[in-house]
Amino acid sequence: xxxxxxxxxxxxxxxxxxxxxxxxIQQTIIAITFIHVLVCSGDASVVSDCHSCPHSPSxxxxxxxxxxxxxxxxxxxxxxxxxxxxVDNFDSDNFHIINEAIHDRQHAGFSPAGTAGxxxxxxxVTSVCEDYASPCSDKDPFVGTPVYTSASSVSAxxxxxxxxxxxxxxxxxxxxxLGSKLRSLPVLSARLPTVSSTAEQVSIVVAPPKGHSAxxxxxxxxxxxxxxxxxxLYGDETYRFLRxxxxxxxxxxxxxxxxxxxxxxxxxxxxxxxxxxGTIGPGSRLDRSGSxxxxxxxxxxxxxxLNGAAVFxxxxxxxxxxxxxxxxxxxxxxxxxxxxxxxxxxxxxxxTSETNAHVGELDVSDEWYERVAGVHDFQxxxxxxxxxxxxxxxxxxxxxxxxxxxxxxxxxxxMSLTMAFLNPGDRQEVKVLVTQKGLPLCGHxxxxxxxxxxxxxxxAKELKTLHALKVNxxxxxxxxxxxxxxxxxxxxxxDPGNPRDFVDGCPYNVFFVPEEENIFSDVKLYVRxxxxxxxxxxxxxxxxxxxxxxxxxxxxxFPVMRHVVLLGDYDSVTSPRNIQYIKMxxxxxxxxxxxxPVKRDLSRNKTxxxxxxxxxxxxRLSIPPPRGPRGQLSLEELRKQLQLATQIEHYxxxxxxxxxxxxxxxxxxxxxxxxxxxxxxxxxxxxxAANILNAxxxxxxxxSPEVIPVYPSRLPGDVHPELTLHLSPLSKHLIxxxxxxxxxxxxxxxxxxxxxxxTIGGFYMRVKKHLKRLEREHKAKGSxxxxxxxxxxxxxxxxxxxxIFKVTDLDEAMKALELIVEQGEGSSxxxxxxxxxxxxxxxxxQEIIEGRKLVKSEGQMKFIGDRVDFDPAAVYRFPDNPHVxxxxxxxxxxxxxxxxxxxxxxxxxxxxxxxxxxxxxxTETFASMFYLNMKAKEMAAMEVxxxxxxxxxxxxxxxxxxL
Numbered sequence: 001x002x003x004x005x006x007x008x009x010x011x012x013x014x015x016x017x018x019x020x021x022x023x024x025i026q027q028t029i030i031a032i033t034f035i036h037v038l039v040c041s042g043d044a045s046v047v048s049d050c051h052s053c054p055h056s057p058s059x060x061x062x063x064x065x066x067x068x069x070x071x072x073x074x075x076x077x078x079x080x081x082x083x084x085x086x087v088d089n090f091d092s093d094n095f096h097i098i099n100e101a102i103h104d105r106q107h108a109g110f111s112p113a114g115t116a117g118x119x120x121x122x123x124x125v126t127s128v129c130e131d132y133a134s135p136c137s138d139k140d141p142f143v144g145t146p147v148y149t150s151a152s153s154v155s156a157x158x159x160x161x162x163x164x165x166x167x168x169x170x171x172x173x174x175x176x177x178l179g180s181k182l183r184s185l186p187v188l189s190a191r192l193p194t195v196s197s198t199a200e201q202v203s204i205v206v207a208p209p210k211g212h213s214a215x216x217x218x219x220x221x222x223x224x225x226x227x228x229x230x231x232x233l234y235g236d237e238t239y240r241f242l243r244x245x246x247x248x249x250x251x252x253x254x255x256x257x258x259x260x261x262x263x264x265x266x267x268x269x270x271x272x273x274x275x276x277x278g279t280i281g282p283g284s285r286l287d288r289s290g291s292x293x294x295x296x297x298x299x300x301x302x303x304x305x306l307n308g309a310a311v312f313x314x315x316x317x318x319x320x321x322x323x324x325x326x327x328x329x330x331x332x333x334x335x336x337x338x339x340x341x342x343x344x345x346x347x348x349x350x351x352t353s354e355t356n357a358h359v360g361e362l363d364v365s366d367e368w369y370e371r372v373a374g375v376h377d378f379q380x381x382x383x384x385x386x387x388x389x390x391x392x393x394x395x396x397x398x399x400x401x402x403x404x405x406x407x408x409x410x411x412x413x414x415m416s417l418t419m420a421f422l423n424p425g426d427r428q429e430v431k432v433l434v435t436q437k438g439l440p441l442c443g444h445x446x447x448x449x450x451x452x453x454x455x456x457x458x459x460a461k462e463l464k465t466l467h468a469l470k471v472n473x474x475x476x477x478x479x480x481x482x483x484x485x486x487x488x489x490x491x492x493x494x495d496p497g498n499p500r501d502f503v504d505g506c507p508y509n510v511f512f513v514p515e516e517e518n519i520f521s522d523v524k525l526y527v528r529x530x531x532x533x534x535x536x537x538x539x540x541x542x543x544x545x546x547x548x549x550x551x552x553x554x555x556x557x558f559p560v561m562r563h564v565v566l567l568g569d570y571d572s573v574t575s576p577r578n579i580q581y582i583k584m585x586x587x588x589x590x591x592x593x594x595x596x597p598v599k600r601d602l603s604r605n606k607t608x609x610x611x612x613x614x615x616x617x618x619x620r621l622s623i624p625p626p627r628g629p630r631g632q633l634s635l636e637e638l639r640k641q642l643q644l645a646t647q648i649e650h651y652x653x654x655x656x657x658x659x660x661x662x663x664x665x666x667x668x669x670x671x672x673x674x675x676x677x678x679x680x681x682x683x684x685x686x687x688x689a690a691n692i693l694n695a696x697x698x699x700x701x702x703x704s705p706e707v708i709p710v711y712p713s714r715l716p717g718d719v720h721p722e723l724t725l726h727l728s729p730l731s732k733h734l735i736x737x738x739x740x741x742x743x744x745x746x747x748x749x750x751x752x753x754x755x756x757x758x759t760i761g762g763f764y765m766r767v768k769k770h771l772k773r774l775e776r777e778h779k780a781k782g783s784x785x786x787x788x789x790x791x792x793x794x795x796x797x798x799x800x801x802x803x804i805f806k807v808t809d810l811d812e813a814m815k816a817l818e819l820i821v822e823q824g825e826g827s828s829x830x831x832x833x834x835x836x837x838x839x840x841x842x843x844x845x846q847e848i849i850e851g852r853k854l855v856k857s858e859g860q861m862k863f864i865g866d867r868v869d870f871d872p873a874a875v876y877r878f879p880d881n882p883h884v885x886x887x888x889x890x891x892x893x894x895x896x897x898x899x900x901x902x903x904x905x906x907x908x909x910x911x912x913x914x915x916x917x918x919x920x921x922x923t924e925t926f927a928s929m930f931y932l933n934m935k936a937k938e939m940a941a942m943e944v945x946x947x948x949x950x951x952x953x954x955x956x957x958x959x960x961x962x963l
Contacts, residue, residue: 077121172600338366422491457499539616550606643700685823702908745759853866
């Protein structure tokens with residue numbers, strides 16, 4: 001009745017009402033307003049604090065600022081994912097990260113292999129506030145109690161809504177615990193609902209040092225799912241304050257925390273760490289949305305705007321509590337981040353805007369900020385209290401009365417959420433609250449309008465994309481608040497029409513203040529609307545709407561997942577264990593920290609399609625190799641096959657090198673020489689494959705994450721799909737089961753149409769066949785497939801080995817491919833040598849197994865030559881498939897492993913440059929390989945502890961982007 005009457009009177013739709021009806025409505029409004037003022041506007045005889053004011057769902061005090069409350073301060077670690085902070089990285093077909101990107105962050109960002117984990121570290125209670133009559137105390141026994149997150153094994157996740165909406169962040173699955181000083185069990189543990197940043201104007205760091213973020217952000221939410229440890233709580237006087245807080249909370253708490261000064265320098269010991277301050281106080285079940293009756297202070301228009309926003313409340317007991325945690329600036333001084341005095345000074349005065357009534361003064365210091373988390377109580381007299389209910393508050397520098405924070409005339413904010421993911425057809429209601437001086441503003445016009453938050457939308461698609469999100473049926477609409485000060489935004493999502501091509505959907509801002517007043521960022525919603533996606537009747541691995549296109553993108557953007565599953569590899573994805581893991585992660589609750597994808601950027605239909613495909617029994621029928629018409633490869637597909645050829649050769653090299661490095665100096669010399677000559681041959685093969693690829697107009701890739709092996713691994717190109725490659729110390733078992741399997745001969749006639757043999761030789765026969773066919777077809781049309789720039793060809797003499805030679809036509813390409821096959825498996829079973837008399841790899845490995853050289857005797861090849869001795873005791877005990885993270889942080893072993901992995905990527909980056917336009921640098925590149933070899937031998941001689949055993953330090957052939 002109140003709402004209807006208010007709206008009717010405001011819009012003057014009362015012409016048909018009788019005098020009696022109007023009188024009754026007026027009396028009702030007077031009565032409701034009287035109760036409203038008594039209950040929620042400050043009569044101390046009726047209510048003292050917000051948590052005892054359950055009768056007004058629209059207006060509740062900012063309970064986390066009420067007493068009793070506690071403050072905490074410490075550090076946080078945000079393991080941010082940065083590869084998906086660049087729009088171009090979503091383009092799987094052109095995804096390319098080079099070594100330099102790690103340093104200049106142009107492509108990879110500062111944390112390319114992040115997990116999105118979010119945790120508190122070294123965080124403790126710094127003060128407690130029992131009432132408003134006395135200052136907050138840092139002497140209470142409860143001060144010093146640890147405050148930590150992630151009581152479970154899964155860290156909370158810090159997620160932004162979109163690659164073009166990085167400022168809109170939420171924390172999913174966060175657990176906050178107050179621990180015991182003497183025992184491991186927490187006295188309080190609570191799982192927070194998903195909490196989004198308040199999106200207030202942020203404060204910044206003035207002239208931050210290199211490698212540090214400049215912003216801060218505040219989060220606020222209600223806590224209901226609380227577990228109390230009664231045995232600790234009531235058995236120790238240390239927790240007297242916490243008992244008082246529990247009684248006042250009545251089952252509900254609320255928390256606010258502000259994060260700032262985030263270290264983004266990869267080689268700093270504080271990398272990914274920042275600072276946090278926060279406050280925990282009573283909560284209200286009527287305030288689940290966090291839309292309490294805060295009043296807001298924003299930077300003054302004429303100020304340098306180095307400061308952020310603040311919030312405050314004016315209580316009935318004549319206490320004004322202000323949260324300055326997100327309003328102070330900082331400056332880097334002598335290695336520390338100090339509060340910045342420039343622009344605001346160290347002494348602040350609070351006053352009313354019209355009568356200049358003095359509210360209070362505050363001496364600002366670093367110690368004060370940490371002790372009370374930037375929150376301060378001011379006691380005021382009755383006259384000032386009355387002024388505050390009729391005037392606005394401002395904060396000035398006491399020294400000259402210059403204003404730097406002023407109260408917003410209309411404080412408008414979303415009540416229930418600030419971020420939303422929507423699919424086509426979804427509807428979502430969001431309530432927006434407008435208050436003035438802490439009271440609801442009735443009959444206020446709220447202009448609501450939608451704007452696209454993307455710079456990647458083609459002009460021709462802007463209108464369709466804009467209309468994919470409507471509010472109350474339109475892209476812009478003016479709503480009028482009811483007498484609770486509320487309006488309801490009815491969001492409706494359509495199909496954006498794939499305007500960003502390889503990035504799903506579109507991000508939007510929904511504003512709800514006049515455009516000319518849109519100075520600050522807390523007056524909008526962030527919404528991402530996904531594109532329409534049609535699910536095929538029988539989902540497939542390949543294809544336009546196939547699983548591969550989805551998983552390949554995640555493979556690129558989230559390299560940390562490669563330690564669990566290779567999302568771009570069919571066999572890895574479809575192993576029984578990984579199917580179980582993927583289904584479990586993708587079906588968890590949306591706000592669960594273990595939910596995948598961690599970025600929550602997969603639409604509903606795409607998720608459904610992936611799960612349906614994983615449930616199919618005949619999944620393999622859905623993975624035909626991508627072919628041209630009638631099973632013939634196109635030129636572009638042939639280029640992809642030759643790229644795979646470079647990868648096949650690359651994948652074998654670290655496997656052979658790791659075994660080579662495990663041989664102790666001075667021992668097993670014959671075996672050492674065999675393995676050395678073979679991995680050098682593989683380098684030559686990789687180079688020749690790259691030359692052929694260049695010759696037909698391709699560009700060899702040695703540095704994209706998907707082309708760098710992650711061990712254990714399978715060979716690319718469906719070569720030996722039954723074989724798993726491992727980095728292991730040398731043994732006869734390794735040679736027989738892995739090395740000889742890699743080089744296994746498969747003798748097929750050159751004209752065999754169905755080359756389906758899964759050997760390396762079979763793979764190259766297929767390449768030879770299509771090279772010949774395509775060149776023949778182009779010749780018939782008067783052209784050629786050998787259109788690559790001859791200046792990109794690499795030539796190099798390897799002492800004691802075959803030469804890396806240039807490839808510019810079909811004859812040279814055939815010569816290169818025959819060399820690769822013959823050196824690997826031999827030309828035939830009766831002639832296991834190439835045309836230079838060199839024994840093939842397969843039979844050289846077999847010499848180690850047989851213990852004798854292979855020689856010709858009585859017209860046959862037999863292992864009856866000189867001895868080839870192998871002493872397994874002369875092999876270092878290396879760990880299998882070592883990873884940098886196997887070694888403790890800050891340990892010498894960890895530093896060596898990190899350094900080796902970085903140098904390994906440096907070599908790959910040099911190779912990439914050599915084969916992409918700088919062939920003159922090939923000598924420099926092989927020099928780097930020699931240096932890598934020296935570092936590996938230095939590591940091999942180091943003995944380290946791995947778990948409970950002692951081992952030598954095996955080199956980590958690992959992409960640093962995965963660390």
